[in-house]
Amino acid sequence: MKSTHVENTDTSAATMQEVLDWMAESKPWSAGTLRDYTAQVLRVPEIYNANRLCDVLADLPAFQARFARRAFPDNFRTPAAYDAWRKKIVTILKRFHGVADEYLVRKNMQDEWTALITAMQASQAVRGPALVSIKILADEARRAGLTPRDLERDWLLRLCDDLGVGRRRSIVKAISMLRNERAQCPLVDALLPVELPDIAVVRRQSAPIFPAHIDAQIDEVVRDYCGGTYDEILDERVGGKSEATINSYKAALRKYVDTALNVATVPSNDNCLTRLLDRYVFNSVMRAWMAETDKSRKISARTMRTYTAKIRKISAHINLASDYIDAALKNNRHLKKGREDATQMPEAIQIFCRRLLRDRRVELTFLSLHLRFQQASMAFLKEATDKDFEQKRHKAISLGVLAAYSAIALWSTPLRISNLRCLRIHGANPSLILPSRAGGDVYVLVDAGDVKNRRPVRAKLNSGPTRALDVLWWYIREIRPMLPHAASSEFLFPGFEREVLCAQVIRNWLADSSRDFGMPMHPHNYRHGLATLYLRDHPGDYSGAARLLFVTPNTVRLHYAWIDQEAALRQVQSEVAKMAGVTDGIQ
Numbered sequence: 168m169k170s171t172h173v174e175n176t177d178t179s180a181a182t183m184q185e186v187l188d189w190m191a192e193s194k195p196w197s198a199g200t201l202r203d204y205t206a207q208v209l210r211v212p213e214i215y216n217a218n219r220l221c222d223v224l225a226d227l228p229a230f231q232a233r234f235a236r237r238a239f240p241d242n243f244r245t246p247a248a249y250d251a252w253r254k255k256i257v258t259i260l261k262r263f264h265g266v267a268d269e270y271l272v273r274k275n276m277q278d279e280w281t282a283l284i285t286a287m288q289a290s291q292a293v294r295g296p297a298l299v300s301i302k303i304l305a306d307e308a309r310r311a312g313l314t315p316r317d318l319e320r321d322w323l324l325r326l327c328d329d330l331g332v333g334r335r336r337s338i339v340k341a342i343s344m345l346r347n348e349r350a351q352c353p354l355v356d357a358l359l360p361v362e363l364p365d366i367a368v369v370r371r372q373s374a375p376i377f378p379a380h381i382d383a384q385i386d387e388v389v390r391d392y393c394g395g396t397y398d399e400i401l402d403e404r405v406g407g408k409s410e411a412t413i414n415s416y417k418a419a420l421r422k423y424v425d426t427a428l429n430v431a432t433v434p435s436n437d438n439c440l441t442r443l444l445d446r447y448v449f450n451s452v453m454r455a456w457m458a459e460t461d462k463s464r465k466i467s468a469r470t471m472r473t474y475t476a477k478i479r480k481i482s483a484h485i486n487l488a489s490d491y492i493d494a495a496l497k498n499n500r501h502l503k504k505g506r507e508d509a510t511q512m513p514e515a516i517q518i519f520c521r522r523l524l525r526d527r528r529v530e531l532t533f534l535s536l537h538l539r540f541q542q543a544s545m546a547f548l549k550e551a552t553d554k555d556f557e558q559k560r561h562k563a564i565s566l567g568v569l570a571a572y573s574a575i576a577l578w579s580t581p582l583r584i585s586n587l588r589c590l591r592i593h594g595a596n597p598s599l600i601l602p603s604r605a606g607g608d609v610y611v612l613v614d615a616g617d618v619k620n621r622r623p624v625r626a627k628l629n630s631g632p633t634r635a636l637d638v639l640w641w642y643i644r645e646i647r648p649m650l651p652h653a654a655s656s657e658f659l660f661p662g663f664e665r666e667v668l669c670a671q672v673i674r675n676w677l678a679d680s681s682r683d684f685g686m687p688m689h690p691h692n693y694r695h696g697l698a699t700l701y702l703r704d705h706p707g708d709y710s711g712a713a714r715l716l717f718v719t720p721n722t723v724r725l726h727y728a729w730i731d732q733e734a735a736l737r738q739v740q741s742e743v744a745k746m747a748g749v750t751d752g753i754q
Contacts, residue, residue, distance in 0.1 A: 551563070
């Protein structure tokens with residue numbers, strides 16, 4: 168095997184130009200593969216928005232962080248093309264840095280891990296993909312110089328803390344399979360330590376416990392602040408904030424308190440919320456948030472600014488000094504950046520919207536997602552056999568739910584997921600009004616108290632050529648009855664283990680299934696997409712877009728003004744070009 172390293176080269180600071188030179192010199196692959204890989208490397212400057220290969224670092228972890236597995240950057244026509252490019256660049260960088268060669272050395276070792284993997288392969292309970300988790304555990308242990316008998320609690324905890332989510336899940340799964348198999352196979356049992364901890368349980372037990380008395384204080388103070396004003400005559404509160412807003416205040420305070428208990432010298436057994444909001448603790452929490460590097464705990468500058476502003480309001484509400492919080496919001500560069508970020512649409516969403524604006528095929532795919540999901544669901548039901556019936560049936564249900572969800576989000580009003588998933592079709596107060604006769608209209612009705620910005624929603628479902636009503640009726644007739652609690656649930660989308668379908672389940676289904684159509688979706692993308700297309704055809708009509716989204720014109724202007732600004736810039740550039748053509752004869 169040819170060497171993957173250039174002599175005396177610090178590959179941690181190497182550039183993609185050096186990678187290209189190494190490929191040309193060492194020729195580590197066949198001629199055809201080398202041509203293909205060279206072409207992929209030459210695309211790097213365009214995808215990175217750089218001008219030269221030597222301006223892009225050949226940093227494998229940074230590459231994997233920037234180009235995630237399920238992402239879909241703007242430079243690719245399809246998710247499959249992105250996946251192929253990403254896989255090839257990862258392969259190239261692993262070979263260049265020697266990671267691939269080191270892995271092969273570990274993989275080909277003949278040691279106790281080899282015996283354990285062989286014993287697991289012989290098991291009837293461990294087949295195919297399940298064995299991959301065991302091999303990942305073996306690779307991490309060999310890297311650390313450990314045998315199967317050396318597996319112990321502290322090392323496993325440190326390993327899980329250091330790994331990414333996917334690899335961490337594999338380690339947890341591997342330990343679980345080994346614990347189960349040792350009872351069935353004496354050889355596996357002989358290779359393992361006497362005590363092999365259930366790492367999933369250990370991680371849960373080692374996680375810090377949020378103090379219950381502080382959690383109760385947070386709930387009390389937030390509900391008091393968000394509950395509105397008291398009407399003594401009717402003995403009720405009026406003008407209160409929505410449950411979603413209440414939850415956002417709780418999230419801000421819980422994140423703050425959780426950090427405070429970890430970084431400030433305040434004992435968790437005798438403190439109260441007011442003690443945790445003093446100047447010393449506040450500054451300690453802010454420094455910790457800004458210094459955090461763990462992606463699973465780090466929050467963006469925008470979220471940091473939002474949380475700090477909410478904490479400031481709560482502090483003032485309970486009559487605490489908040490001058491130091493005001494000073495931080497005004498002067499701290501991280502918090503000022505958060506304010507700037509809040510006035511701009513996030514880059515990932517802009518990429519989605521720009522793709523809609525420039526590509527008619529993407530626009531048509533977006534507007535017909537309800538039909539595409541319906542067709543895919545019907546295909547899975549048709550293809551189901553006795554062997555894979557349950558698997559195909561579950562996939563058909565998920566696609567059917569997405570079809571109905573998309574029909575309402577695209578052709579009625581793009582509700583937030585917290586409202587759309589909770590639409591009720593039965594009971595005394597249904598929020599999805601179905602027609603009692605053929606040709607009748609369907610209406611979506613959501614009370615102001617259930618909406619984030621306290622604006623009531625009343626919207627009609629567009630039928631006719633959109634076929635949205637047909638898809639909705641098909642879902643109610645064919646798919647909804649397959650859900651476990653359909654008969655007893657009032658909701659349009661009954662859950663598997665609860666009355667209504669979990670929001671995260673819908674997010675996961677939508678992300679996975681929409682990617683197959685070449686446009687990975689988040690539930691909020693229905694709102695962004697429709698507002699973008701409306702403003703493209705109605706420049707400057709922020710009031711119209713606001714009516715579509717049930718928000719204020721200022722909110723629309725804040726997030727979507729870039730559409731008009733870029734269109735205006737293109738118009739100005741076109742006019743300048745015409746002027747140049749007239750005066751200078753430039754065509």
